[in-house]
Amino acid sequence: MSETNHVWRLRKRPVGDISDDDLSFEEESIPEPADGECLFRLNYLSLDPTNRIWMSDMDQYMPPVAIDAPMRGVVCGTVIKSKNTAFKEGDIVSGIGTWADYQVASPETVSPLGDIGSVPVIDAFATLALVGPTAYFGLLDITEPQAGETVVVSAAAGAVGSIVGQIARIKGCHVVGIAGTDEKCQWITEELGFDQAINYKTENVAEALKRTCPNGIDIYFDNVGGDILDACLKLMNLKGRISTCGLISQYNATEDVPGPKNYPMILMQRLKVQGFIILDYVDRYPEAISALSQWLAEGKIKVRLDVIDGLENALDTVKKLYTGANSGKLMIRVKNV
Known part of the structure; x- marks a missing residue:
């Protein structure tokens, strides 16, 4: 495991288009999980239009990301340390996390990705x-x-x-x-x-x-x-x-x-x-996942991923969402699993 954690932090609220100085890319120490938490290494970061909402202080469905706090994102990672019986080392988890190489989480924020059969992790997470x-x-x-x-x-x-x-x-x-x-x-x-x-x-x-x-x-x-x-x-x-x-x-x-x-x-x-x-609809997720998995297996649904390697490229990459420059689901790949 690396000794350094790379983290994107929100430094100011964007005005208009997201600018390069709205966030900063920092080197920090790796956090330790408290009782009831786990520590996971980031594999994939989903980039979504709602990222721009979270950066703002407009009225929204979740509290905005605080100034100087790690940027919020939808994440997929691998558990490397656990102090909660809901997670074990090696579990693939997904949920709401941050733009960081290593991060702590609880069952309130992430959950195991579950049985995805022969579907690659990146495809299962993306879809x-x-x-x-x-x-x-x-x-x-x-x-x-x-x-x-x-x-x-x-x-x-x-x-x-x-x-x-x-x-x-x-x-x-x-x-x-x-x-x-x-x-x-x-x-x-x-x-x-x-x-x-x-x-x-x-x-x-x-x-x-x-x-x-x-x-x-x-x-x-x-x-x-x-x-x-x-x-x-x-x-x-x-x-x-x-x-x-x-x-x-x-x-x-x-x-x-x-x-x-x-x-x-x-x-x-x-x-x-x-x-x-x-x-x-969180309580009804199993219904959607069951139907979507079947349609994917039957070839009735196809997906296209737009994957950029390296967490350091997250800020430049997220801007593509607002110009239409992306083709398909936009993601950052930190580590392939």
Whole structure:
């Protein structure tokens, strides 16, 4: 075991885009677990849009990361010392941790990854720990898709959106994905089975939605907010459903963001609009993991990982999420297992 721990600490709240001096990369001593805790070595760090929320002091679903505290993240690691019978040396754990090589945890923050069969650890963590359950519950529990309905997904080539679209196809829906490059649009249609794709950077989204959704929109899975939400609201069918998973177009805003012009459609079309946080569904995780594991094994769900090696690259890499430069689930690999 190394004698040094590398830790990213939040030094100030970002204003607009994340800047290089918002966090610092430090060398520190390795912490010791207290009674009831374990010490684990980081294997993989998930980079997610919510990282930007945690850096801010905006109203949010968890306390913001404190200034000078280690940056929070979704992690996968290997237990190297335990003072809790829930963990033993060598266990692979995942949950909420920090951007650090070595960190202490308790059953309240991490849990064993469990039996993943022949699925590689990196794939299981990337799909089953966070983004898969987010897609599963955000689509199936909130919007209850029915065969033949039209589902539109924004950030459709992203970690959550790509799985949402594939689940919607499994349920027999007509699926339209919105992404930011021709390559991403080609991937979600040719590889993942989306029926149609819209490049929001080169097409008029409102006009493209009319073309690809001739029968209107029954379900919109929203990862971005902003103008794309407004365009979808205009075409929502009676008693349509909107699952609000993220608002990534607004996270780096430095001024107040105007509300959607088509907000009255919520009333006129009797729409259901519901936000959610995956932590709402922790007790039902086994349900999602069982279904997702089966679909993965059957080849009905495919995932694409965007993996960067080295914890020292976390700050530069997380910025890719807010420009659309990533392709698939964005992760930092510290040690392969």
